[in-house]
Amino acid sequence: MSDANTVPPILVRREGAVLVLAIHTPGKRNAISPGLYAALTEALTGARTDAAIGAVVLTGADGYFCSGGDLNVLATRRLLTPEQRHEKLEGLHGLIRLLRDFPKPVVAAVEGGAAGAGLSMALGCDLLVAARDAAFSVAYIKVGLTPDGGATAFLSQVLPRQLLTELCLTGDRIGAERLHALGVVNRLTEPGGAEAEAIALAVRLAGGPEQATARIKTLCREAVSNSLDAQLDREAQFMVEAQGSAESAAGIDAFLAKQSPDFAALRRKP
Structure with a gap:
């Protein structure tokens, strides 16, 4: 059995002019692992100035986008000072700012689901492709936490306040088909087809000016x-x-x- 510390937090590959970044935490529905934000930041920073890369696809390995923060890790945050907690949070928020300011198109491909900070990362991308059976959840309320990563900012731009408040206060899941009807999801695919559809869309965008x-x-x-x-x-x-x-x-x-x-x-x- 491999040491968990040797598992890369992202899998990186190229599809022509498209850089594909897959969140990778085996056995944990791609919960956020140590080093994930730094690895994504490094990959995006390199892609920013690489003329051979015209677009990026952000997805999750093994049929799930990202289930958010690892609660075993988050449970240790109470031992830190508020300043230290804020410093840890900047890993996520720095990544969201990088996605916001990234000059090339970034397409999220969601299979299975996206919850918590995983939802924030998906919404931070320019376009969102999802399998019909994928589910999304703000989730934080269920463990006594509040949203981060810009989830409320992104959702407030596309959802009525009442629906945003309901999702945040209940932590209930909302399906990809409903989000597609609301205009949050750009493309729906059959299960297993989100990544291929996202890459096809990214290839088209990568050929633009x-x-x-x-x-x-x-x-x-x-x-x-x-x-x-x-x-x-x-x-x-x-x-x-x-x-x-x-x-x-x-x-x-x-x-x-x-x-x-x-x-x-x-x-x-x-």
Whole structure:
């Protein structure tokens, strides 16, 4: 039997221009293990500047996305000072901020379910693909804890306050099909098909214009909190930048010539 300490917290592989990161905690429904946030942060930081990577898929190994914090680990947090607890929490919150600011598309692929911080990580991605039988849960209330990782921020953007409050106060599970109907889940698949669908979507996005993609991600993220005037200013800034870019030149020339633009070629140029 292998030493638990040798088990990598994520499995990493490439599918063309897509980097696939799978949370990996065998036998624990991919509960958060020591080193997970640091491993994901390292992988995403490397992918950020790797021109060969155009998109990322975040998933879970062995048919389950992530069941959240390992309660055996969390039980020891009461022995720490509040400052030490806050420092530990920054591993998750730093990762969520990295996902928020990541310039390339990140697609979550959820099989089985996502609970607690696992739900926060899934919601922190740009797009969400889920198997029909997957279940999601804010979960914290059941063990006397409160949500973290931006779960309430993300859900408040897409759910009515009453439903958000119900999910947080009861910890009840909500199915992927209902979240799809509410617009939280982008794509539904049959069980076992979420990762393949997420990779196909990520491959499509990875072929897009890199700079325009990053700008669009920023616009979509900021639109929720910006006033109309502030958003118009931001759109004007980005449009002015985009109109002078090599990406728009290639895209417009290809459109006028009735061809498909090769944005990937621009990323390969020194």
